[in-house]
Amino acid sequence: DAGVIQSPRHEVTEMGQEVTLRCKPISGHNSLFWYRQTMMRGLELLIYFNNNVPIDDSGMPEDRFSAKMPNASFSTLKIQPSEPRDSAVYFCASSPRTSGSSYEQYFGPGTRLTVT
Amino acid sequence: GENVEQHPSTLSVQEGDSAVIKCTYSDSASNYFPWYKQELGKGPQLIIDIRSNVGEKKDQRIAVTLNKTAKHFSLHITETQPEDSAVYFCAASRGVRTNAGKSTFGDGTTLTVKP
DSSP states (O other), X not given: OOOOEEEOSEEEEOTTOOEEEEEEOOTTOOEEEEEEEETTTEEEEEEEEETTEEEEOTTOOSTTEEEEEEETTEEEEEXXXXXXXXXXXXXXXXXXXXXXXXXXXXXXXXEEEEEX | OOOEEEEOSEEEEETTSOEEEEEEEOOTTOOXXXXXXXXXXXXXXXXXXXXXXXXXXXXXXXXXXXXXXXXXXXXXXXXXXXXXXXXXXXXXXXXXXXXXXXXXXXXXXXXXXXX
């Protein structure tokens, strides 16, 4: 199993530009989570999906952030327009939903975003 | 909502010594408590977890204890090695029926094991 795949691994962009982060969850996993990690705020949950449906987006910081999951094998997190304070590492994680599962989360390698 | 507090924020031990990291949670309905290890430049990886119907779980040098009455759980690493150096996160979850497995994470503990 390839694990959770995220792309790009690094993204450098200028303020005001649109940024799209991509995630491919582990096949068969029903839940998908987007996190942001910074030194100041730690690991923050932005949004999560269950069976491709957004369940809780209360962690999305502003309307500039949006996330979609058009199918079970793909999700995107978009920032438009980007700002320097959006600089962080963004993680995608997926979780199985099987009988008796412990619902552990499997994290991707992250996308390091730098907005100048 | 759930609130998870983790202590200490940094921990330095000598190789071979034990390390203990503690977490408290606020939601009495939480029933699943995973621990994640994050190495530099990587995403968090699950190392051990415990459910609310169990008081203790061990996996080689790692153990986790849970006190549901007091709402706290701890990670114990024995015979620490330099490769144990990383950031460790605790988390608490109600499980899938209510929130699709959403976990609330602690702020992390940076563990340094000195050779």
